[in-house]
Amino acid sequence: MKTPWKEDPRDTLLVGADFDLAQVDTGRMPGWRQDADPEAWLRETAGELADLQERLFANGQTSTGAHRSVLLVLQGMDTAGKGGIVRHVIGAVDPQGVHIHGFKTPTPEEQRHDFLWRVRRELPEVGLIGVFDRSHYEDVLIHRVRHLDTMDVIERRYGIITDFEEELVEQGMAVVKIMLHISRDEQRRRLLSRLDHPEKHWKFSPGDVTERALWPAYQEAYQIALTRTSTGHAPWYAVPADSKPHARAAVQQILIETLRDLDLQWPVADFDVAEERRRLAES
Amino acid sequence: MKTPWKEDPRDTLLVGADFDLAQVDTGRMPGWRQDADPEAWLRETAGELADLQERLFANGQTSTGAHRSVLLVLQGMDTAGKGGIVRHVIGAVDPQGVHIHGFKTPTPEEQRHDFLWRVRRELPEVGLIGVFDRSHYEDVLIHRVRHLDTMDVIERRYGIITDFEEELVEQGMAVVKIMLHISRDEQRRRLLSRLDHPEKHWKFSPGDVTERALWPAYQEAYQIALTRTSTGHAPWYAVPADSKPHARAAVQQILIETLRDLDLQWPVADFDVAEERRRLAES
Numbered sequence: 001m002k003t004p005w006k007e008d009p010r011d012t013l014l015v016g017a018d019f020d021l022a023q024v025d026t027g028r029m030p031g032w033r034q035d036a037d038p039e040a041w042l043r044e045t046a047g048e049l050a051d052l053q054e055r056l057f058a059n060g061q062t063s064t065g066a067h068r069s070v071l072l073v074l075q076g077m078d079t080a081g082k083g084g085i086v087r088h089v090i091g092a093v094d095p096q097g098v099h100i101h102g103f104k105t106p107t108p109e110e111q112r113h114d115f116l117w118r119v120r121r122e123l124p125e126v127g128l129i130g131v132f133d134r135s136h137y138e139d140v141l142i143h144r145v146r147h148l149d150t151m152d153v154i155e156r157r158y159g160i161i162t163d164f165e166e167e168l169v170e171q172g173m174a175v176v177k178i179m180l181h182i183s184r185d186e187q188r189r190r191l192l193s194r195l196d197h198p199e200k201h202w203k204f205s206p207g208d209v210t211e212r213a214l215w216p217a218y219q220e221a222y223q224i225a226l227t228r229t230s231t232g233h234a235p236w237y238a239v240p241a242d243s244k245p246h247a248r249a250a251v252q253q254i255l256i257e258t259l260r261d262l263d264l265q266w267p268v269a270d271f272d273v274a275e276e277r278r279r280l281a282e283s
Numbered sequence: 284m285k286t287p288w289k290e291d292p293r294d295t296l297l298v299g300a301d302f303d304l305a306q307v308d309t310g311r312m313p314g315w316r317q318d319a320d321p322e323a324w325l326r327e328t329a330g331e332l333a334d335l336q337e338r339l340f341a342n343g344q345t346s347t348g349a350h351r352s353v354l355l356v357l358q359g360m361d362t363a364g365k366g367g368i369v370r371h372v373i374g375a376v377d378p379q380g381v382h383i384h385g386f387k388t389p390t391p392e393e394q395r396h397d398f399l400w401r402v403r404r405e406l407p408e409v410g411l412i413g414v415f416d417r418s419h420y421e422d423v424l425i426h427r428v429r430h431l432d433t434m435d436v437i438e439r440r441y442g443i444i445t446d447f448e449e450e451l452v453e454q455g456m457a458v459v460k461i462m463l464h465i466s467r468d469e470q471r472r473r474l475l476s477r478l479d480h481p482e483k484h485w486k487f488s489p490g491d492v493t494e495r496a497l498w499p500a501y502q503e504a505y506q507i508a509l510t511r512t513s514t515g516h517a518p519w520y521a522v523p524a525d526s527k528p529h530a531r532a533a534v535q536q537i538l539i540e541t542l543r544d545l546d547l548q549w550p551v552a553d554f555d556v557a558e559e560r561r562r563l564a565e566s
Contacts, residue, residue: 058482087377091377091378095369095378096416100378188563201552202549204559206562209562267484268484269481269487271489276487276492277475280492283471283492283496
């Protein structure tokens with residue numbers, strides 16, 4: 001299958017200085033050939049993603065390997081498709097090589113610490129792909145919208161976050177941040193679909209509708225967070241996500257390109273292969 | 284595709300009172316139709332496994348649901364295929380619903396605690412499938428073979444383990460224990476294959492050959508552990524594993540049957556569906 005990407009999504013979806021969330025068309029994937037099937041492309045490239053992940057893992061396991069890791073941060077409004085990314089993109093790789101954590105309302109213990117405390121505890125170790133379903137960005141999103149902290153505290157967090165992420169990158173972690181961007185109408189359709197199907201009721205919470213009423217404030221909080229924290233070392237990508245398959249294809253492509261850039265070779269043996277072959281033959 | 288199982292592997296592979304590990308043919312899967320393709324069956328039943336896992340997860344997420352969990356314990360000699368079970372069986376389900384932990388040589392901190400301390404910390408929460416790649420059984424396997432504790436201490440552990448597992452089951456966890464059983468010749472072939480392929484060198488350790496010299500002592504330790512700790516509430520299954528696809532098919536079948544037995548329904552809504560539909564229409 002020919003690549004359906006006319007342009008690299010890391011270029012077209014990158015949040016740059018002049019980014020305007022309100023101008024993003026949530027229903028159109030830039031650089032995607034219209035006639036291409038995103039699900040076919042997901043299947044076609046799943047093998048490469050799994051291979052790259054295994055190299056990352058192998059390097060982390062050996063003294064001779066490069067000690068790298070990847071952190072994928074997923075943000076988006078309710079129903080934006082964060083869980084689907086985990087299931088359909090991350091699901092393609094060996095689950096032993098992945099550390100997934102969903103950040104919920106902080107527990108009383110977590111609230112008694114700095115907002116990054118619980119985040120640091122869930123960072124991927126070397127060799128792993130870490131996936132954050134929500135993240136430290138909640139502390140400048142819902143916290144801003146719901147006035148859970150003073151504006152002064154929130155304003156300081158953007159800088160704390162970019163410093164934190166720079167520290168991670170300097171220690172060998174690749175940090176990729178994805179905002180899954182859906183329209184307000186698409187969210188209504190998805191919430192309605194959850195109500196229409198009894199086997200989806202467990203995914204629905206009345207709080208989702210309450211939060212939805214604050215849509216414009218959330219969009220503003222995202223606009224501020226994305227533009228202030230999309231850096232060269234830890235970029236944000238705003239992914240149009242009204243079409244789940246296209247959004248998954250974009251995230252998979254970004255993840256593959258990120259792993260390719262690490263240029264991971266298979267680690268060389270830290271033992272004498274011929275000697276071990278001899279010992280084994282005798283055993 | 285017609286079921287390839289002439290007999291339920293939970294019957295044929297169960298470790299009962301008269302179990303003799305030395306009598307198990309590691310190259311033949313009992314109850315399996317010889318002409319059936321285990322990889323085709325794995326694909327065919329992956330959807331059901333994923334569906335059952337989602338029901339387990341959904342129930343764990345809701346106040347109205349059954350709060351159950353599953354613990355899959357994987358044991359076996361080096362190269363027995365524990366990692367392949369995680370990749371090819373557990374890999375079929377949503378990674379968000381799985382908690383995988385590999386138990387390695389205890390850290391200094393872990394050594395300062397009771398042997399179950401580190402195990403309890405990695406138990407799956409409600410709704411999840413926990414997978415242990417090695418487990419508390421190392422404390423009666425390598426510890427017995429290598430005399431890492433006095434025999435008195437080790438002898439007491441079998442009872443401590445069955446009490447511990449009974450406690451888990453009484454609280455709603457289904458505990459399934461799998462011993463992947465390969466022959467000594469098959470292990471040599473697999474280790475040799477790791478030496479023959481540079482991209483597999485990272486999986487090899489000279490210690491694997493050293494440990495292999497103790498094969499008979501390990502087989503004896505397994506025989507004792509399996510027969511003393513295979514209980515009605517937390518049974519052991521000895522899975523012939525010289526053929527990786529057949530072993531995976533057996534573990535997948537055992538996992539599916541275990542989940543089926545939980546008889547999990549989709550949890551009912553703990554909110555007024557009509558009222559939420561009205562609120563959503565207005566939002």
